[in-house]
Amino acid sequence: MHVDEKYYDEIFDFEGEWNLRSKCGLRIKDYGDRKVVIVTELYQDNPGSSITYGAGSLLEQICSAKGLDYRKVIYLECNPDTDSKLSFYDEEYFLTEFEMVDGKLINPKYTRLSDEQIKEIVEI
Amino acid sequence: MAQIIKMVLIYPRWEKLKGQTTFNLPPHGPVVMAASLPEYVDVSFTDENVEEINFDEECDLVSISMMLSTQVKRGWAIAAEFQKRGKKVIFGGISTMLHAEETVEHADSIFLGESEGRMEEVLTDWKNGKLKKIYNYMRDQPPIESVGPARRDLYKRELYNHKGVQMVDLFHASRGCRFSCYPCAVSYLGGRVFRPRPMERVLEELATIDNNRLFIVDNSLAQNKEWEMQLFKEMIPMKKKWISHTIEDDPKILDLAAQAGAWYVYQAVFDTSDYIKERVKRYHDYGIGVEGTILLGLDNQTEDDMKRLIDFLLEIDLDLAEFTIMTPFPHTKGFDDFKRQNRIFDWDWDHYNAGQVVFQPANMTPDKLQDMYDYAWRTFYQDESQESKMMRLFTKVMMKEMDDGTWKPRDRSLTNKSFGKDVVRNF
Numbered sequence: 001m002h003v004d005e006k007y008y009d010e011i012f013d014f015e016g017e018w019n020l021r022s023k024c025g026l027r028i029k030d031y032g033d034r035k036v037v038i039v040t041e042l043y044q045d046n047p048g049s050s051i052t053y054g055a056g057s058l059l060e061q062i063c064s065a066k067g068l069d070y071r072k073v074i075y076l077e078c079n080p081d082t083d084s085k086l087s088f089y090d091e092e093y094f095l096t097e098f099e100m101v102d103g104k105l106i107n108p109k110y111t112r113l114s115d116e117q118i119k120e121i122v123e124i
Numbered sequence: 125m126a127q128i129i130k131m132v133l134i135y136p137r138w139e140k141l142k143g144q145t146t147f148n149l150p151p152h153g154p155v156v157m158a159a160s161l162p163e164y165v166d167v168s169f170t171d172e173n174v175e176e177i178n179f180d181e182e183c184d185l186v187s188i189s190m191m192l193s194t195q196v197k198r199g200w201a202i203a204a205e206f207q208k209r210g211k212k213v214i215f216g217g218i219s220t221m222l223h224a225e226e227t228v229e230h231a232d233s234i235f236l237g238e239s240e241g242r243m244e245e246v247l248t249d250w251k252n253g254k255l256k257k258i259y260n261y262m263r264d265q266p267p268i269e270s271v272g273p274a275r276r277d278l279y280k281r282e283l284y285n286h287k288g289v290q291m292v293d294l295f296h297a298s299r300g301c302r303f304s305c306y307p308c309a310v311s312y313l314g315g316r317v318f319r320p321r322p323m324e325r326v327l328e329e330l331a332t333i334d335n336n337r338l339f340i341v342d343n344s345l346a347q348n349k350e351w352e353m354q355l356f357k358e359m360i361p362m363k364k365k366w367i368s369h370t371i372e373d374d375p376k377i378l379d380l381a382a383q384a385g386a387w388y389v390y391q392a393v394f395d396t397s398d399y400i401k402e403r404v405k406r407y408h409d410y411g412i413g414v415e416g417t418i419l420l421g422l423d424n425q426t427e428d429d430m431k432r433l434i435d436f437l438l439e440i441d442l443d444l445a446e447f448t449i450m451t452p453f454p455h456t457k458g459f460d461d462f463k464r465q466n467r468i469f470d471w472d473w474d475h476y477n478a479g480q481v482v483f484q485p486a487n488m489t490p491d492k493l494q495d496m497y498d499y500a501w502r503t504f505y506q507d508e509s510q511e512s513k514m515m516r517l518f519t520k521v522m523m524k525e526m527d528d529g530t531w532k533p534r535d536r537s538l539t540n541k542s543f544g545k546d547v548v549r550n551f
Contacts, residue, residue: 018224018236018262020312043304043457047316048263052460077464089306094464110464 003080007040014061016049024051029122035068036122040078051077056098056105093118126164132183137172138194141479145510148173148543150284152294153217154189158275160239169278174543179205186211190219193476200230221313222454237261240270268319273329283544288534293335297326301343310343312455318347336530338366346372356380363530365521378410387521388413396436404440413443413517421450421493423486430496434503443517447500448478
């Protein structure tokens, strides 16, 4: 169940839960003051935590590695289409918003995006 | 000589699903962990599913091994009892890893990861009064060569016996899984890299098991054809009879599996396709039985789909079927999806038994899904009970054993016992 490279520009290594070495697809769209960060689940090519378990810690690690300000980031989690006959491996995007508490991004809130909403945020 | 440390190793009980035939198999995780303990540890094992815990047993240290989500709350309660008596309690096992953040609140220490080569450190810390709250080896798996034969000598064998028939022994030939199945957390727990044990270690362990019937608990044997074929070839002379998860769908491999003693396999049935129908037939063609595992409550299933699926199961002549309700166990894709969609309404881990609806299904109410689960069990077994179908499979294995001279009669001294309890016969 390999994920098509069309979903990302690079593989991002991150530390998952319990320090697990983890990987996700990463694409950053730069719209000046606004950055759209899209993380993509890699399934069998991710040896550790999922992007959803990575959650705020993953966004913090991306911001740190790429010099981004989380307050200017629109953060999307992507379940890629894996060409599986099982419908729960179809493509989905979630706008993911966090609260900053004691220096940590926690309490993620997810909004599933329609195709139109994705186009409004970013032309993928 | 090192001072002997007396360790009590506990496997917590869980509530069995109502209406289903209960069998207590000797648990695998605790005795695999026990094999990794240094020689100076004198360990006694209590499986609470078949015997009472003696909270006053003399010991230096208590370890609690947990496999299922439905064991964690009981595990925490057991820990509290021992802690009241001044004992230190360390947790390990699969569901400790899945529920680590909560379990650490109830533990003196938790161990995450695989224990081979690690326990000396834990025990030295304990002896020095420096037991760490968390031993995190999740990203640092030990060499697979270091996995030795499990400590099956710790079992009280008579407790895993039903009316004189010894239950199968659990055994593993590999760790890790390269697949990413929707409801499964194995790749999180054991890594996504398939790690077969060296064949000589596998055979060494198989030779130590005084039981002709096994359950090979590897998540899937269909991960590496060459290895799978070698495993089966090497097993042929041992004449064991075994149950396993999926076997590669290849005539050569199925033939070798049958020669190696494949009794029956668990095969996931997701749809009513010809592929599934033929897959089941191919197993049967080689004399291998099939227990279908059917997950109900997936987002692509409607009530009609489920009914069609159950009719299909009856048509394809499955030997057994096991129905479970989709359950979003932590660290699965199902959990991620339902969490994002805010569909999980029940966070009581005692209810995560795969027989109870804990989330909002996509195409029906939770009550309807619960009804469909009951309907599935009832309908599949309406013409022939689960016990009767099991007996047919059991007869098949006895016939195979009689053919190759490995059959042993039941233990007459235990014919009035079932898992350590007296059998009540209603005449």
